[in-house]
Amino acid sequence: MNTTYAIFKREFKGYFSSPIAYIYLTSFIVLINWLYLRGFFLINQANLRSLFSILPWIFLLFIPAVTMRLWAEERKLRTLEILMTLPVKDVEVVLGKFFASYAFLALSILLTFPLPLTLALLGNPDGGQIIGGYLGALLIGGAYLAIGLFASSLTENQIIAFIIGILLSFILFIVGEQLVLFALPSFMVPFFEYLGLGSHFDSIGRGVIDTRDLIYYLSVIGFFLYLNIRSIEMKR
Amino acid sequence: MIKAKNLSKRFGYTIAVNKASFEVKKGEVVGFLGPNGAGKTTTMRILTCYLQPDSGTAEIAGYNIHENPLEVRQKIGYLPENAPLYADMMVTEYLDFIGEVRGMPQSKRKKAINRMIEVTNLQSVIRRPIGELSKGFRQRVGIAQAMLHDPEILIMDEPTSGLDPTQIIEIRELIKELGKEKTVILSTHILPEVSAACNRVLIINDGEIVASGSPEELTQRAQGKGIITLTIRGSKDEVERGLKEFPRVEDVEWLAEEVSDSSISEGEIRNTEWGTPNSEFGTPKSETLHRFRIRTQQGQDLSEELFRFVVEKGWSLSELYKEQVSLEDIFLQLTTKDSLNG
Numbered sequence: 001m002n003t004t005y006a007i008f009k010r011e012f013k014g015y016f017s018s019p020i021a022y023i024y025l026t027s028f029i030v031l032i033n034w035l036y037l038r039g040f041f042l043i044n045q046a047n048l049r050s051l052f053s054i055l056p057w058i059f060l061l062f063i064p065a066v067t068m069r070l071w072a073e074e075r076k077l078r079t080l081e082i083l084m085t086l087p088v089k090d091v092e093v094v095l096g097k098f099f100a101s102y103a104f105l106a107l108s109i110l111l112t113f114p115l116p117l118t119l120a121l122l123g124n125p126d127g128g129q130i131i132g133g134y135l136g137a138l139l140i141g142g143a144y145l146a147i148g149l150f151a152s153s154l155t156e157n158q159i160i161a162f163i164i165g166i167l168l169s170f171i172l173f174i175v176g177e178q179l180v181l182f183a184l185p186s187f188m189v190p191f192f193e194y195l196g197l198g199s200h201f202d203s204i205g206r207g208v209i210d211t212r213d214l215i216y217y218l219s220v221i222g223f224f225l226y227l228n229i230r231s232i233e234m235k236r
Numbered sequence: 237m238i239k240a241k242n243l244s245k246r247f248g249y250t251i252a253v254n255k256a257s258f259e260v261k262k263g264e265v266v267g268f269l270g271p272n273g274a275g276k277t278t279t280m281r282i283l284t285c286y287l288q289p290d291s292g293t294a295e296i297a298g299y300n301i302h303e304n305p306l307e308v309r310q311k312i313g314y315l316p317e318n319a320p321l322y323a324d325m326m327v328t329e330y331l332d333f334i335g336e337v338r339g340m341p342q343s344k345r346k347k348a349i350n351r352m353i354e355v356t357n358l359q360s361v362i363r364r365p366i367g368e369l370s371k372g373f374r375q376r377v378g379i380a381q382a383m384l385h386d387p388e389i390l391i392m393d394e395p396t397s398g399l400d401p402t403q404i405i406e407i408r409e410l411i412k413e414l415g416k417e418k419t420v421i422l423s424t425h426i427l428p429e430v431s432a433a434c435n436r437v438l439i440i441n442d443g444e445i446v447a448s449g450s451p452e453e454l455t456q457r458a459q460g461k462g463i464i465t466l467t468i469r470g471s472k473d474e475v476e477r478g479l480k481e482f483p484r485v486e487d488v489e490w491l492a493e494e495v496s497d498s499s500i501s502e503g504e505i506r507n508t509e510w511g512t513p514n515s516e517f518g519t520p521k522s523e524t525l526h527r528f529r530i531r532t533q534q535g536q537d538l539s540e541e542l543f544r545f546v547v548e549k550g551w552s553l554s555e556l557y558k559e560q561v562s563l564e565d566i567f568l569q570l571t572t573k574d575s576l577n578g
């Protein structure tokens with residue numbers, strides 16, 4: 001655990017060792033606020049529903065950018081060789097990196113808090129929905145992070161890691177969408193609906209927190225972290 | 237301390253390491269010497285449990301690389317090729333990170349960091365990001381990182397590559413110093429480095445260990461061909477027959493005829509290590525100088541016997557020398573011959 005914590009600290013600090021983190025956070029906040037305000041003035045409604053419904057799409061671009069560096073750079077600069085010859089278990093390193101990226105994501109999400117606060121001042125928003133929305137954001141974000149981290153472990157090129165991350169996340173998101181389900185034979189529909197990242201997000205976003213959805217996201221995270229461990233074990 | 241048995245590793249069609257077996261005893265400083273792509277780095281990566289060998293095994297300080305990789309890594313300090321360090325971290329911050337990952341408690345870590353900064357002379361750069369350091373300093377941070385937990389075994393891949401001559405000497409001195417109490421493996425393609433820093437050399441070529449021994453032993457073994465060159469004034473046939481019949485001479489080769497008058501030949505005699513010519517060197521001035529190369533059986537050193545023999549025969553000896561074989565020659569001999577065969 002000490003190892004995981006040491007790696008977590010290094011990676012989290014690492015985000016702020018270059019201006020990229022600040023550029024990233026700024027563009028994320030600006031985008032979120034702009035989308036929110038647009039919705040606010042267009043439909044004149046005091047809720048975050050519309051915002052949360054497009055969040056998976058925003059994350060699709062933003063999250064692979066958070067994770068793309070984590071393994072690819074270590075491979076490219078060969079720092080992996082020192083890291084993986086320290087007395088550490090692969091799983092400890094994977095978790096350290098994953099939690100660091102999670103903390104960075106949590107920070108980005110935290111910076112959107114002024115929105116629900118202004119909502120609370122202006123009107124009477126549905127607290128359950130807001131909490132559910134944020135929880136859903138953290139869960140689907142975690143799944144994207146695990147996918148992106150795995151993608152980063154496959155290559156030493158950050159851009160390729162970024163693109164693989166987007167593709168994998170996109171595929172896992174889209175399989176549960178109506179458009180795809182429509183094209184499938186009906187017996188496969190429930191399965192794919194369950195498999196898709198989006199449907200679980202919608203139900204949590206409505207404020208309905210079901211353990212099945214929690215288990216789903218945790219399994220997706222666990223599955224991709226496991227693949228990640230395997231890939232750094234095999235590809236050196 | 238280190239026992240490697242039949243280690244093999246291939247990448248696709250390249251066989252990087254081929255059934256390498258070797259042992260390193262406690263306190264030895266062993267040099268891996270070999271041309272580019274010989275498999276030095278791969279062997280080190282296997283020993284440090286970065287790579288898994290396809291077959292074979294190794295034991296490090298009593299721990300097996302397959303069964304106890306974490307213990308093995310705990311016992312080893314490793315400096316990979318080109319010291320790949322985190323460029324964005326400051327020197328002390330980096331060393332602290334390494335110590336923390338190695339599970340050293342904070343107080344111990346602080347002490348160890350201070351000690352390493354002293355040993356590797358990093359005082360002037362401790363607050364600078366590693367990415368800004370010169371190559372020599374980065375290399376030293378790499379060594380500090382490898383030694384932080386005071387390991388019994390130190391493995392260094394080309395510790396002096398890319399450094400300027402002053403820094404090379406500094407790092408070599410440092411390695412020598414460390415070698416007094418630690419078991420060290422280093423790799424290099426620089427031959428003087430092995431003679432300067434190592435007790436023993438493993439010459440690696442195409443993934444195979446082609447020779448092993450102390451630098452002196454290797455030189456002797458190659459000199460083992462026992463080649464002696466003689467320049468004698470006398471009749472060619474008579475001298476050649478005489479030398480051929482001399483016991484333990486394997487082969488006599490006539491190289492050249494040298495035309496010179498006696499005055500020069502006397503001068504030559506005076507200049508040889510054999511000192512002033514003595515009266516027995518009667519100089520029949522009518523005959524020319526002949527140069528022969530003699531190969532002795534099992535490479536024995538017959539120079540003194542041959543000298544006496546020539547003198548007894550009454551021939552005039554103008555020159556006698558053993559061919560010196562340098563580590564370079566051995567290296568080239570072993571590594572080029574094998575690559576032709578392979």
Ligand SMILES: Nc1ncnc2c1ncn2[C@@H]1O[C@H](COP(=O)(O)OP(=O)(O)OP(=O)(O)O)[C@@H](O)[C@H]1O
Binds near residue numbers: 250251253270273279
């Ligand atoms: N990760 C890898 N993937 C594919 N081939 C590799 C890999 N690592 C090493 N090789 C190949 O294995 C062989 C041995 O390489 P290695 O790096 O061990 O040599 P070396 O003795 O360290 O050479 P150098 O003196 O250039 O550092 C080379 O032919 C190399 O191309």
Ligand SMILES: [Mg+2]
Binds near residue numbers: 277393
């Ligand atoms: Mg190498």
